[in-house]
Amino acid sequence: MNKAxxxxxxxxxxxxxxxxxxxxxxxDEAIRRFVRSLLPHRDGIDDVVQETALECWRKYMDFTxxxxxxxxxxxxxWACVIARYKVLSWKRDHARDRxxxxxxxxxxxxxxxxxxxxxxxxxxxxxxxxxxxxxxDQQTLVLSVHSPGNSVAExxxxxxxxxxxxxxxxxxxxxxxxxxxxxxxxxxxANGF
Amino acid sequence: MDSKSAxxxxxxxIDGTISEADFACLQxxxxxxxxxxxxxxxxxxxxxxxEQLATESGAVADQTSLTDSSLLGSxxxxxxxxxxSKQLGGAPWxxxxxxxxxxSVAAALMLVVGAAAFWxxxxxxxxxxxxRVETDRPVEEVDGDIRDETRIAGHATLRRVVDxxxxxxxxxxxxxxxxxxxxxxxxxxxAEIDFFCGATVILEGPARLEIESxxxxxxxxxxxxxxxxxxxxxxxxxxxxxxxIDLGTEFAVAVGEDSARVEVIDGEVELRGGEHDGEHLLTGxxxxxxxxxxxxxxxxxxxxxxxxxxxxxxxxxxxxxxWKTHVHSLSGxxxxxxxxxxxxxxxxxxxxxxxxxxxxxQRNERRIPNQSSHGSVRSGTLVGxxxxxxxxxxAESD
Numbered sequence: 001m002n003k004a005x006x007x008x009x010x011x012x013x014x015x016x017x018x019x020x021x022x023x024x025x026x027x028d029e030a031i032r033r034f035v036r037s038l039l040p041h042r043d044g045i046d047d048v049v050q051e052t053a054l055e056c057w058r059k060y061m062d063f064t065x066x067x068x069x070x071x072x073x074x075x076x077x078w079a080c081v082i083a084r085y086k087v088l089s090w091k092r093d094h095a096r097d098r099x100x101x102x103x104x105x106x107x108x109x110x111x112x113x114x115x116x117x118x119x120x121x122x123x124x125x126x127x128x129x130x131x132x133x134x135x136x137d138q139q140t141l142v143l144s145v146h147s148p149g150n151s152v153a154e155x156x157x158x159x160x161x162x163x164x165x166x167x168x169x170x171x172x173x174x175x176x177x178x179x180x181x182x183x184x185x186x187x188x189x190a191n192g193f
Numbered sequence: 194m195d196s197k198s199a200x201x202x203x204x205x206x207i208d209g210t211i212s213e214a215d216f217a218c219l220q221x222x223x224x225x226x227x228x229x230x231x232x233x234x235x236x237x238x239x240x241x242x243x244e245q246l247a248t249e250s251g252a253v254a255d256q257t258s259l260t261d262s263s264l265l266g267s268x269x270x271x272x273x274x275x276x277x278s279k280q281l282g283g284a285p286w287x288x289x290x291x292x293x294x295x296x297s298v299a300a301a302l303m304l305v306v307g308a309a310a311f312w313x314x315x316x317x318x319x320x321x322x323x324x325r326v327e328t329d330r331p332v333e334e335v336d337g338d339i340r341d342e343t344r345i346a347g348h349a350t351l352r353r354v355v356d357x358x359x360x361x362x363x364x365x366x367x368x369x370x371x372x373x374x375x376x377x378x379x380x381x382x383x384a385e386i387d388f389f390c391g392a393t394v395i396l397e398g399p400a401r402l403e404i405e406s407x408x409x410x411x412x413x414x415x416x417x418x419x420x421x422x423x424x425x426x427x428x429x430x431x432x433x434x435x436x437x438i439d440l441g442t443e444f445a446v447a448v449g450e451d452s453a454r455v456e457v458i459d460g461e462v463e464l465r466g467g468e469h470d471g472e473h474l475l476t477g478x479x480x481x482x483x484x485x486x487x488x489x490x491x492x493x494x495x496x497x498x499x500x501x502x503x504x505x506x507x508x509x510x511x512x513x514x515x516w517k518t519h520v521h522s523l524s525g526x527x528x529x530x531x532x533x534x535x536x537x538x539x540x541x542x543x544x545x546x547x548x549x550x551x552x553x554x555q556r557n558e559r560r561i562p563n564q565s566s567h568g569s570v571r572s573g574t575l576v577g578x579x580x581x582x583x584x585x586x587x588a589e590s591d
Contacts, residue, residue: 037238041207099209099216101220102220105223108223108230109223112234116234120235123235124242127243142243143243143247144247146240146246146247147247147248151208151391153208153424154424174239
């Protein structure tokens with residue numbers, strides 16, 4: 001901040017809040033994606049994201065971007081650092097619940113995840129397109145196993161199919177989707193995306 | 194670790210079927226191999242996007258929607274331009290979140306900081322606009338348990354009860370109710386409880402169960418049989434000073450005033466706390482957690498799911514019999530001058546071929562004879578649109 005800015009009245013709390021909310025709203029998806037990448041099961045994501053948002057607000061005064069242009073990028077990184085702490089403390093509270101990564105894995109994943117947020121966003125956009133290339137009943141199948149309260153085992157039960165066969169089928173569909181996504185991403189970048 | 198088996202393990206982790214050993218292996222790979230981390234992040238990305246789409250569309254496969262060809266080989270349609278074009282533009286497949294958030298931002302700017310912090314907490318708990326509409330769910334799902342963990346304040350569903358008598362000061366639940374954190378207690382009968390983690394517990398009264406979470410409960414007294422599918426491994430029942438952790442698939446626990454015993458019906462459990470801390474029990478093995486040893490099987494007299502179904506059916510049959518008897522007695526009741534049992538209509542339309550009612554054929558379906566033996570009122574006729582429906586007891590009481 002230069003002298004002229006220092007002499008101006010300090011930013012009011014309201015203004016600060018407005019700025020904060022704008023940044024948070026814009027990057028909520030990225031932060032959520034980051035948190036999700038550290039928790040293999042979807043439990044806890046909402047809690048961690050909420051905790052992260054609250055903590056980010058509490059610490060917002062410490063957030064000092066280099067410049068207005070870089071503020072957005074820096075905000076995401078800054079928020080992700082806070083999110084990582086929140087994942088670790090959630091993990092400590094839920095270590096016994098299900099498979100939770102050890103700290104070193106979370107650290108390594110966090111670094112890679114932060115670097116690849118943009119790539120993930122592009123891949124994510126390709127999912128719908130690729131899903132729609134499947135025949136309708138298989139789309140339903142894939143969506144079912146991912147819908148809240150369901151799982152591959154649960155859908156196998158509901159449809160009267162042997163679990164092992166269902167896992168095999170769903171994994172095949174996952175492979176197909178991922179190949180399609182990779183192709184599409186490659187295409188888009190070739191097209192100068 | 195070659196890339197193919199890493200991929201397998203990653204999905205096993207996501208599906209919850211990974212073994213302890215494989216999980217340790219996968220973590221080592223994630224620590225050291227950037228390729229594996231990349232595969233993992235892609236898989237999670239795909240999975241979480243599918244989860245979002247699934248929530249928005251509310252589609253659930255059942256026996257009718259799955260055809261034989263669904264399970265055979267598949268490949269992605271080449272150049273399905275039709276699929277691409279119009280469908281993607283529409284609301285359910287787009288991203289409604291963004292515009293909602295813009296509106297929220299504008300509104301939030303008006304708020305004072307205190308109220309704003311409250312709003313912030315709520316905003317991040319709120320689901321996307323187009324999702325989680327319960328009416329989208331097909332009927333089949335309602336019959337099972339509702340496991341949307343982030344919304345429902347409870348940990349299990351009461352699936353079925355047979356001959357149940359509630360304790361005086363206990364909360365009386367009904368079949369289908371979501372059971373909250375807390376005490377579940379009854380004097381007599383049997384209850385089948387589906388925990389949200391996937392485990393099913395059959396509890397024989399008199400019993401008292403403390404429901405602690407989606408994954409855990411404490412048996413204060415009574416007997417239970419727990420059935421735990423692979424995805425719910427880790428389900429815990431506490432008894433006295435110990436914890437019984439299920440590693441798949443079925444075990445029984447009996448707790449009395451001064452005693453507690455566990456027996457593995459199938460699979461394996463791990464015990465923690467007490468004198469058996471750290472032990473693993475396998476199929477057929479038993480342990481006494483407190484009190485005297487006993488040769489009587491923990492499972493003796495414990496119901497299974499099919500037992501419950503049978504008992505339920507018997508209970509319903511005897512209720513139906515009682516109803517039938519009452520119905521018959523009505524015809525003889527001298528106070529009743531008109532009684533038109535609808536089910537009799539069909540029967541009488543056939544009988545009237547030789548009877549006195551005059552018209553035959555289709556029209557007679559709407560004529561219901563007065564079954565009361567004491568009335569002189571004539572047969573009634575159904576007027577207006579009337580549909581045959583199932584009665585309380587199913588087809589027999591239509």
